[in-house]
Amino acid sequence: MNVLQKWFSHGRDARVLLCVGILIAAVLTAGFASVKHITIIADGKTRHLTTTYVRPDRVLQEAGVHVNEKDEVTMTTKHVEDGTEIRVHRAVLVTIEQGDKARIVRTAKQNVGDVLRQHGYDLTKVMPVVGEETPITQDMNIRLVTPEEIEAQRKAELARMEEQRRYIDTSRGRMRYKSMMVMEASAYLPTDGGGAGITATGVRAGHGIAAVDPDVIPLGTRLYIPGYGVAVAADTGGMIEGDMIDLCMEDYGSAIEFGRRDVKVYVLD
Known part of the structure; x- marks a missing residue:
């Protein structure tokens, strides 16, 4: 008779004892195998917990974290397992x-x-x-x-920017302009031409008077030319056609220094 047969020969108590031992061993083994290290983040705090629970609500309950109706719980894994991070988002x-x-x-x-x-x-x-x-x-x-609404706001902003762009800083302050064109500019003196110093519009020639082609810039138009200043289109000239402009200077030296060049001409409001 072997040892196991001898043990069972002692009767019912021995068999019960053996079953209880096996059951206890199984429970202990399963328990240690299911222990999980969990991180819980809620209310600005991080908690580290060791648990055997597999449901996130039970894990949170064990950690003393209450979840309200509108709160949401997210996990870094599909199921609660070792290393899972549980985060509670408060509503x-x-x-x-x-x-x-x-x-x-x-x-x-x-x-x-x-x-x-x-x-x-x-x-x-x-x-x-x-x-x-x-x-x-x-x-x-x-x-x-x-x-x-977004398209309307975009158009309004573009219009505002365009409005903002239609101002030019001059020696007389900030001025609004209607349009700008690049023109070929030359310089002349009040005594040029007939020598009387009277323009086509009847005003006396001097600094601030510009000769233009009236088909391009109507006479009487206020202009601003960087490097020259504010001027009035008040004169014409036989050689001034199209995108040409002749600017009146006060003296010969200024006229020679200016020479002939391309300039930006701003038509002021």
Whole structure:
């Protein structure tokens, strides 16, 4: 008779003892095999926990972390296992504005796009002023606009920029202009031509008088020429045609120094 037969020959108590021992060994073995080291991040705190639970709600309960109805729980693994990180996202109040309507919602979503999708907004028809990936914060305001509103804002901004560009800084201050053209400029003296010093419009020639082609720049138009200054188109000349302009100088030296050059001519309001 072997040892096991001798043991069982002692009767029922021996068999019960053996079964209990096997059961205890199995429980201990399973228990040690299922111990998991978990990291929990909630409310700005990081907790490290050793647990045998396999459900995230039981793990959080064991750690003393309460989850409210609108909160969301995410895990770095599909199931609770050794090394899993569990993160609790607390729900916050957010206001969604569209036109003159405001909607207050409580959400645990982490960015603007997810919040809007959660509450049924079609992001092909409306879009947030801030980016969809913008992180959500407590009491955040999310303003929505339509593509049509964005296009109108873009056009208004372009118009504003264009308006801003139509100003030129001069020695007399900032001046608004209608248009700008590049012209070939030359210089003349009040005594040139007939020598009387009287322009085609009847005013006396001098610095600030410009001879132009009236078909290009109407007589009486106020101009600004960088390097010369503010002028009035008040004279004409037989050789001044098309995109040419003749600027009156006070003395011969200034006329020679200026010579002939291309200049920007701003037509002032």
